[in-house]
Amino acid sequence: MTNFDMDNTQIPAICGGQSVRDVKIYYGRQWINEDDVKAVSETLLSDYITCGPKVDELEHRLEKFTGAKHAIVCTNDTSALHIACVAAGVGPGDEVITTPLTFMASANCALYCGAKPVFADIREDTYNIDPDSIEQHITEHTKAIVAVDYTGQVVEVERIRALCDKYHLVFIEDAAHSIGSKYNGTPVGTLADMTCFSFHPVKTITSGEGGAIVTNNDEYARKLNLLRSHGMEHDHSKFVTPADEDNGGAWYYEQQMIGFNYRMTDFQAALLISQMNRIDSFIARRKAIVKRYNEAFADVPEIIVQKEIPQSDTSRHLYELRLDLSKLKCTRREFFDAMSAENVQCQVHYIPVYWMPVYKELGYERGLCPVAEKVYGSIMSIPLYPKLTDDEVGDVIKAVLKLVNWYKK
Ligand SMILES: *Cc1c(COP(=O)(O)O)cnc(C)c1O
Numbered sequence: 581m582t583n584f585d586m587d588n589t590q591i592p593a594i595c596g597g598q599s600v601r602d603v604k605i606y607y608g609r610q611w612i613n614e615d616d617v618k619a620v621s622e623t624l625l626s627d628y629i630t631c632g633p634k635v636d637e638l639e640h641r642l643e644k645f646t647g648a649k650h651a652i653v654c655t656n657d658t659s660a661l662h663i664a665c666v667a668a669g670v671g672p673g674d675e676v677i678t679t680p681l682t683f684m685a686s687a688n689c690a691l692y693c694g695a696k697p698v699f700a701d702i703r704e705d706t707y708n709i710d711p712d713s714i715e716q717h718i719t720e721h722t723k724a725i726v727a728v729d730y731t732g733q734v735v736e737v738e739r740i741r742a743l744c745d746k747y748h749l750v751f752i753e754d755a756a757h758s759i760g761s762k763y764n765g766t767p768v769g770t771l772a773d774m775t776c777f778s779f780h781p782v783k784t785i786t787s788g789e790g791g792a793i794v795t796n797n798d799e800y801a802r803k804l805n806l807l808r809s810h811g812m813e814h815d816h817s818k819f820v821t822p823a824d825e826d827n828g829g830a831w832y833y834e835q836q837m838i839g840f841n842y843r844m845t846d847f848q849a850a851l852l853i854s855q856m857n858r859i860d861s862f863i864a865r866r867k868a869i870v871k872r873y874n875e876a877f878a879d880v881p882e883i884i885v886q887k888e889i890p891q892s893d894t895s896r897h898l899y900e901l902r903l904d905l906s907k908l909k910c911t912r913r914e915f916f917d918a919m920s921a922e923n924v925q926c927q928v929h930y931i932p933v934y935w936m937p938v939y940k941e942l943g944y945e946r947g948l949c950p951v952a953e954k955v956y957g958s959i960m961s962i963p964l965y966p967k968l969t970d971d972e973v974g975d976v977i978k979a980v981l982k983l984v985n986w987y988k989k
Contacts, residue, residue, distance in 0.1 A: 594918040595986035600979040601923035601972075607898075608782035608927075611862070611967045616854045623850035631809075634849035639792075641856050642777075646759075646769025648794035650801035653849065654808050657756045657778030659842040660791040661689035663807040664774040665724065667800045668750035670695045674723035678754075679709040680932040680952045682728040686754045687933045689726065698722070699934055701949040705887035707731065707900065707959075710951075711739035718743065724750040729758035729768065731900060732784075734892040737763050737771045744773075752776065759784050760863045760895035769794045774804075779848075782965075784862055784897060785855035787848035803837065811839030863895040865966035869973055870896045873962070876977040882907045882984045884958075898929055899964040901980060902955070910987040916960050918986075922979035926960040 593599045623634055635653055642651035654660050670676055672694035678686050680699045687697035700713040707730050714725060725744060727735040735753070744751040753772035755761075761768045769775050774797070777783075779790030795801055806813060814833050816823055823832040855862075877883040884902040888894060903915060910918070912928075919926050932952050934944035947953070963976050 592921060594914075594921045595983050599922045600982060601975045604920075604923045604925050605963050605968070605972055605976070606925045606927075607961045607963050608965045609967065610781040610786045611858075611965070612786075612851075613858075615857070616851055619850040619854040620847045623847040626846070628846050630845045631843055632846040634846040634853065635844055638844075638849040638853050638856075641853055642769075642792055642794060645856065645859070646767050646775070646794050648769040648775070649796045650798070650804075651792055651794045652801065652804040652808055653790065653792040653844045653852075654842040655791060655844060656780065656789045657754070657776050657791040658685040658688070659808075659840065660776035660778075660793045661685055661726065661752070661754060662692045663804055663840070663842065664752050664776055664793050664800075665689045665693045665695070665726075666807055667774065667803040668724045668752065670723050670750075673721060675719060675721040676724045676726055677714055677717050677722060678726040678933075679728050679730070680934055680949045681707060681730060681956060682754065682930055682933060683756065684930075684933050684936060686726050686728050687939075690724075695723065696721075697933075699932075699944075699949050699952075701951045702730075702955065704951050704955065706733060706889060707886060707955055708733060708735045709740075711736050711743060713949075714740065715743055718747050718749075722747060722749055724752055726752045726754055727772070728754040728756070729761060731886065731894070731898040732757040732761050732896040733886070733888060733894045734758060734761050734763040734768060734771070736889070737891070741771075750774070756780075756783060757897035758895060760859060762893040764891050765893070770796055773797060774800055779852055779855075782897075784866070784895060785852060785859055787844070787852040787855070790844055790848050790852060806837050807839040808842045809839060810841060811835045811837030862966040865968075866896050866964060867894075869964055869968060870894075870899055872973055873899050873964075873977065877901075877980070880981070880984060882988055883980070896964065898961045900929075900959045901926070901962045902959045905958055907989055908984070908987045909989055912958055912960065915983055915987065918983050919960070919962075919979060922982065924963065924976050924979045926962055928956070928959065929961050930956070932956055 639651040674695040676690035690697040751772040753775040756778035
């Protein structure tokens with residue numbers, strides 16, 4: 581998943597002539613500056629390096645940014661999704677509906693709780709989970725929906741909310757891609773019952789590893805706070821057993837749930853606060869690059885541009901180049917390799933989750949979600965990150981158009 585686990589060997593251009601670029605660029609990367617470094621080093625030399633004031637400050641920043649009442653930061657989005665499922669009451673015998681076109685963590689969170697992930701298919705135009713398919717998969721065991729804002733585009737919120745109301749389901753939004761996106765003007769963070777973010781280096785803002793859950797629900801927030809740190813309560817007013825009864829003093833604490841250690845450190849929080857100071861410019865830059873790609877590819881018949889629904893004001897994390905393979909003489913694999921040879925290192929997001937051997941062993945079979953499988957077979961993520969220069973964007977476009985010309989029928 582990182583941009584560093586790919587090889588950087590120079591291969592000659594597959595599609596004739598010289599490679600468009602001399603130096604390889606990757607599909608995503610972080611942007612750390614001197615302010616970030618300063619924020620981290622100051623925090624490292626302070627009294628608290630974990631569970632301190634920077635974590636509190638970050639939570640307030642996230643509440644302000646998203647408009648949500650509560651933010652709970654944690655180690656990563658994987659742990660955020662896990663405790664969101666626990667707080668939602670997901671357990672053995674339950675089913676959780678999600679999309680197959682996502683990072684495996686969106687489905688694994690159900691497995692962590694002993695529940696069964698159920699895959700609904702996606703829409704062929706937006707690549708987001710299809711509410712019609714969700715409804716077809718709802719059973720008496722369905723407990724929650726983990727809806728992923730794929731590429732940053734917000735899922736169809738009203739329709740998913742209506743299903744959750746009708747069937748009494750918890751709406752969890754995996755917003756790993758979509759911090760800063762809005763739906764009908766409302767920021768991601770208050771659309772679902774719980775919204776989970778990732779701060780991995782390829783995401784919009786980063787703390788190295790990091791995650792958060794935001795919610796307007798007091799009860800979920802209380803549980804999430806406990807679950808993040810061993811299920812441990814320190815607030816005497818919330819004790820199940822009064823401290824006096826156990827001869828307890830100021831040291832007294834009690835474990836009220838089976839929780840985890842999913843705490844974020846203060847120096848990571850400091851890094852993220854510093855990154856949040858620049859989030860608006862990061863998002864603006866991402867949008868500008870998306871606009872250039874869309875314009876460059878709009879009239880290329882061999883390329884299918886992802887549909888954007890008007891409700892979503894999208895802070896885009898990924899740009900999906902989708903090939904119309906019926907108009908090309910190559911496979912997706914050949915196109916991907918040829919892009920590498922032009923020194924534009926793409927990635928594919930994502931292999932359908934249920935294709936993974938672990939899921940196969942659990943009884944999931946190929947063919948379950950035909951649309952997701954079809955889309956998976958024709959996409960690749962091309963470079964999109966704020967530090968990408970205009971020249972580099974131009975090179976990516978040049979490489980794509982060169983290959984389309986080379987391979988077109
Ligand atoms: C990155 C990502 C995750 C996992 O995030 P981590 O912070 O690395 O745990 C989960 N879901 C989606 C959709 C992602 O893109």
